[in-house]
Amino acid sequence: MERNTTAAEGRDREQGRPHITICGIIAIVFGALGLVLSFIPIINNIAAIFGFIGAVLAIIALVGTFRGKRSGKALSVVAAVLCVLSIVITLAVQSAASKALDDSVKESKGVDTSQSASGSGNGDSSKNKTSGEQDTEGDIEGAHVKIVSAAASGADYNGAATVLVTYEWTNKTTKNNSFSSLAHPQVFQNGKSLDIAMYTQSPEGYDANSYLAEVQPGATATVTLGYVLQDQSPVTVDVTALMSMDDATKVVHTFDLQ
Structure with missing residues (x-):
């Protein structure tokens, strides 16, 4: 009789004890998978997703444990960490991989990856260093560019009015290169980029x-x-480096077509 009573009391205590948090268990699985995959470029996109989902589940688990409804507080904290x-390692690895790829492409074109674009000296150099914008002439990665002119020109194949932009550039790399492989020229009118004319x-x-x-x-x-014009309003010519991660360094100038 006494043995039965003791067993019953044990079952009652066991039933009253909070169950371990399921969200915490799932979160730690997601966190462990995410941590392993985070070191592998490209695949680590999945790691970030695992990490985000796991973090949400870990927070839910922590809330449950602090309220006393579930046990496994330490498990939930480990899962959250x-x-x-x-997530942090995924972002760091992707940033490093992106920079390595960018440097590899630049080196294949003979661009000095330690080179930092600076102003051409035309105008206020301190302003150029701050804003990165150089008026009419300046340096971008791999090239020195001068926007010579932008003048209304003949109609394109569709009969639309065009503007003919003339650039002068110097190859500052150690290999043969074209303007198209180093520079990204654009022309804007009314805030919108213009299409290339044919x-x-x-x-x-x-x-x-x-x-x-x-x-x-x-x-x-x-x-x-x-470039195909929208109307006869002024156009802004904008030239940046093709493979640069810093679009703030550019050569720009606005021309009045009237």
Whole structure:
């Protein structure tokens, strides 16, 4: 009789004890998987997802344990730490991989990866260093660029009015390169980028091959590109480095077409 009473009391205490948190167990599984995958580029995109889901579950588990409804507070804390680590490591690895890829592409083109673009000296150099914008002429990664002119030109194949922009650039890399492989020229009108013009008859001064023509290191060449106009309002020419992660360094100038 006494043995039965003791067994019954044990069952009652066991029934009154909070169960271990399921969310915490799932969170620690997600956190562990995320941490392992976070070191592998590309695949670690999944690690970030695992880490985020696991972190949410870990928070739910922690709330439950602090309220006394579930046991496993230490488990939940460990799960939260693993999930946060998986997210942080994923971001760090992706950043490092992106920079390594960027440097590899630049090196294949002969661009000095330690080079930092600076102003050409035309105008206030301290302002150029702060904003990264250089008026009319300046340096971008791998090239020195000068925006020579932007003038209304002939109609494109569709009969639309165009503007012909002339660039002068110097190859500052150690290999043969074209303007198209180093620079990203754009023209904006009314805040919108303009489409490249395609001509059935080349207007005066237009060289269709200049954009893709390669030049040797240290050589200077002229490039002409046509853009389809929206109207006759001013246009802003904007040139940045093609493979740069810093679009703040640019050469810009606004031209009045009137």
